[in-house]
Amino acid sequence: MEYLKQLTLILMAGVLVNNYVLQKFLGICPFLGVSKKFNQAFGMGIAVTFVMLVATAVTYPLYFYLLVPNKLEYLETILFILVIAALVQFVEIVLKKFIPALHAALGVYLPLITTNCAVLGVTLNNITDGYNFLESMISSLGVGIGFLLAMVLFAGVRSRIENCPAPECMKGLPVTLVAASIVSLAFLGFSGVFETLLA
Template identity: 70%
Template sequence: MTKLIIILLSAVFINNYVLNRFLGICPFLGVSKKLDSATGMSLAVIFVMLIATAVTYPIQMYLLVPNQLEYLQTIVFILVIAALVQLVEITMKRYLPALHKSLGVYLPLITTNCAVLGVTILNIDEGYTFLEAMVNSLGSGLGFFLAMVMFSGVRSKLEGADIPKSFKGLPITLVAASITSLSFIGFGGVIENMFAK
């Protein structure tokens, strides 16, 4: 149980996917302008990360490893994720139109999001059990959510700021991201020590 909590908290705070591992930078910079789109995108990412792990983990363990096909991991995972996202979108459109309206537009974008492929591959590389892998995916998704929401707050302050001309747009956004990520450096070592007896 302690291990699961450590995995969860360190995925959210220490190894934050966006601010520490640099995965999913495109949506982080592109969709974080407004709080509601940032929230929608992050919820869609959490959702897709969880189902992608739930599907790719058994495929790796029960299909690829017994048949010595580990080298197909990259191709299989990206195809499974792409197909899965399409499937989820179609199902959601048919049965949950309200949810589709708020999350649906972000779903196709996630197919080529490196955070989702990254979390599925990392779960295998780290040698997690299925439960640990699911917890790690949840933590990674929550970390993404936290970073997106925090950063959309920072960006709304940037809107009114007087910025040198050549820094307008992306450069100042990156500098702001740098400072946001600096705040996460402070968490290093905290989680492990919390449970160290």
């Protein structure tokens, strides 16, 4: 029961407190690039969640059964980039063949994620945080959902900005960045929530 509670906390921490986009500022590129329309933002969020889960499932064993025995922990970054990039390509090929419907929905986003820093970040952080395999997967799921949440929320914010008369110098990216910082500030309110809950 205590363990289940801990897993839930890891999940929720990934979604809210340690939101990768809004608190750790990872994965900003797709966050700004694909958040113009709700549908696209949602598709991208789902694709990132999926890739995070698969990437964690592959990189975790690689780290502990290939790098640790050879004392090559410092290779993790470059090895993970390599493996994740290849993996995403592989998943795309397989999806195209066997689940064309899912490929049609996610296919456009998959190449964008090949070297996404949020995906790399979550795999590296899982190891730094000392999670075991199950905890790593739960954490990846949480971070993925957090990314999805941030994308969907921000797509809503952006659709409002589009219709507002911004000053000439702020039009386009500047006003989007300001909006992103305000959304990020809002998420700052979640920090410390779990410490209070646990105490």
